[in-house]
Amino acid sequence: MLNEAARMNVIKSTYPALYVLMWSILEGNTRERTWMDQHMKTLHITKENHAAIKDSIQGLENVRSISLKDQERFTSPWARDLADEEKFERTVSLVGKLLRDDIQLQALYHMLVMMKPPEKHPSIQQSDSTLVSVRSSLCQFIYRYLAARDNTDLKHTKTIKTDILLPETPGTSFC
Numbered sequence: 720m721l722n723e724a725a726r727m728n729v730i731k732s733t734y735p736a737l738y739v740l741m742w743s744i745l746e747g748n749t750r751e752r753t754w755m756d757q758h759m760k761t762l763h764i765t766k767e768n769h770a771a772i773k774d775s776i777q778g779l780e781n782v783r784s785i786s787l788k789d790q791e792r793f794t795s796p797w798a799r800d801l802a803d804e805e806k807f808e809r810t811v812s813l814v815g816k817l818l819r820d821d822i823q824l825q826a827l828y829h830m831l832v833m834m835k836p837p838e839k840h841p842s843i844q845q846s847d848s849t850l851v852s853v854r855s856s857l858c859q860f861i862y863r864y865l866a867a868r869d870n871t872d873l874k875h876t877k878t879i880k881t882d883i884l885l886p887e888t889p890g891t892s893f894c
Contacts, residue, residue, distance in 0.1 A: 721849050729850070732836045739811060740832055744825055746787045747815025757784035760820035762829060787811055827864060831857040 721729065744761045751757040758764035769776070787808060798804045818825045834853045 721847065725847065729834070729836055733833050736832050736835075736837070737829065740814070740829060742787055742790070743811045743815035744818050745785060745815070746812050747817070747819040749784045749786045751784045753780065754782050754784050755780055760822075762822050762825040824861070824864060827857060827861050831861065 741761070741763050744763065745757060748757045748760040751760060755769060758769065759766065798807070818828060831854065834850055834857065
């Protein structure tokens with residue numbers, strides 16, 4: 720088990736990626752008619768959340784779903800160039816489409832991202848045996864979940880999801 724300081728350090732270092740992951744999942748569900756319908760397809764926002772704020776959102780129930788493109792906060796002043804910005808948008812959109820409304824897959828991937836500090840993380844936690852073991856187990860769970868989930872011939876889709884969502888994939892760590 721990780722000690723408390725290590726746990727806090729991992730959470731602090733992975734929060735930015737988890738925030739982007741939340742927006743990826745929302746982006747993957749922009750096909751929904753309203754933002755409330757969109758939220759119901761995500762791990763992050765539940766009907767209980769909506770019930771708790773129902774008085775505050777009265778009259779907004781039919782607002783269209785929200786997109787990454789609607790958000791000023793994702794204009795990246797730190798991007799080296801427009802190509803970086805476009806790669807970020809494409810990657811966020813792709814991850815969102817792969818996770819879309821599959822809440823179990825969202826949960827597994829969320830945990831995997833949470834257990835993977837950035838490669839440039841200054842601590843020794845990147846190679847911590849507990850984190851490595853948890854990441855390995857989560858990768859196996861994701862692989863088994865994708866392999867067993869559908870009884871239709873979605874081998875190509877499963878391969879794409881496995882290749883993109885598992886952490887050794889080039890490109891996803893970019894975000």
